[in-house]
Amino acid sequence: MLNYILRRVFVAIPTLLILIVLCFLLMHSAPGGPFTSERPLPPQVLANIQAKYGLDQPMIVQMWNYVVGIVTNFDFGPSFQYKDRSVNDLIAAGFPVTLTYGSISFVLATVVGVSLGVAAALKHNTLLDYIAVGVAFSAQVLPNFVMAPILVIIFTWQLGWLPGGGWEGGKWPFLVMPVIALSTSYMASIARITRSSMLEVLNSNFIRTAKAKGLPTRTIIWRHAMKPAMLPVISYLGPSFVAMITGSVVIDMYFSTGGIGLHFVNAALNRDYSVMLGVTILFGVLTILFNLVVDVLYAWLDPKIRY
């Protein structure tokens, strides 16, 4: 097992480096630097600014410095847009917010999705099953950027129950709509996957044996069916994590929650390359780490995987 984990970590490290190098090269091959503006700066001023940000050095040196900065003290460099703030400041301000509603959404999507899926599978071909499948299917076409305005129309404009945006340190009324908007479509996907894999497991021979043995349903489900049925769900958790991180950009923008996504969009609109680069790399690192955890969990749960 340890061996397997180590091997996966060894794959994760080059992945991270490739990600950083790829983003860095993309950023620096872009036409027009961050200081190109409508009115060209005097050459001396431009040279000074470039020297300050280290842009006058050869590309490979810049890249080396950047990577070393990230690896040694987690330093993503200065923002090109806000002269007095570094990328780290922006991330430190936004990340806790994103993390708060992101993790709540993730847990909610997983727990509700799995329960709904299991319930639908156990009550196969009953009204509950049909409702669950119908809801799961329609929620697939309601991604976060569709859910967000719909929720605002219902809960803020029609009912007036919830504030239409803001954060206020994460008080619960401000959390409800971001969490629902972010988690709905993944909840639906998780429910669908859980349902179909649970149905498959329930029809398998070892469950029939357990039934024939006279085990109570509760034991059959918890002791025998749950573990194999969860495998496809676990392998879907990786992609859904990525999708939620991406979706947080919409949430931050629409609900003005002040999370990291807003900085990313602003940076994209202002061509603040260093912030974009920093956010992309941060999310990449999170994704890779999370995938690592999922893979290890999967290997631990699935007896068929040899490591």
Add this chain to the structure above:
Amino acid sequence: MVFDTDRMTRISDDMVEAEAVKGRSLWQDAWGRFFRNKAAVVSLVVLSLIVLFTIIGPYFAVWSNEEIDWNLMGNAATAGQPSIENGHYFGVDDLGRDLYSRTIQATQTSLIVGVIGALVAVFIGTLYGATAGFVGGWVDNLMMRTVDILIAIPYMFIIILLMVMFERSFFMLFVGIGVVSWLDMSRIVRGQTLSLKHKEFVEAAHAAGVGSFTIITRHIIPNLLGIVAVYASLLVPLMILTESFISFLGLGVQEPNTSLGALISEGAGTIIYGTLWQLLIPLFFFVVSLMSLFFIGDGLRDALDPKDR
């Protein structure tokens, strides 16, 4: 001897008939299965209607998508609601542009992006996966490990990075979306190729002395086509979702072009003025097209990949 002539003829007729029963090909079978799936057929009709609407709709438009109705500019909330009299069947947006024409244009854009994005992904993915599967050995190993590494990168950010760095053109959008979506496709195609390579009918063809090239064209490719078609059709709605997401953020197609994501974004931004139709009309087209595409994809999967049921 006494012949029951009647019976003999009947039997011989039956035998002739039995001989006349032809084997059904994979595609005929799939065709039949697809058309027995009610949801898929209804979706196909709905989608055709939407496509038809985007083609003939412009002929009924009173206003073009770029024209500004100066009478309504600025007071869209009070006078811009959908109406037949002034020719704005779907109302106007905040700038006084006709939403009917804009919705048609946006639906066209989204569908085209979906199809072309999926085609790019399918093309690269099939080529890559089939090569890895056919060649095998260390080449396969290297190619698939590369995919493993690439698949762990959050792509939305890379697409946005690409769109910001280079000009935000249609071409960039197609390339960006397609280039990052071929990874799953390549895995699926490779797996399928590998398993086909060791199937009995391929072995039988080998044993019968059929050449490799003929085996590939006659046995492997037709069997790949099914699964490629299925995943291509499931990719289209995903591509539309991706594009709409980017356009919602304001980083996708640029004015005067528009897409459903961009219209939804605009509509979502103006609901405080009570102009609900600006959100609901594009949303309707978005949800209906996506839903029918998903149903069609599901129907195709059931039809062409029957072991999955």
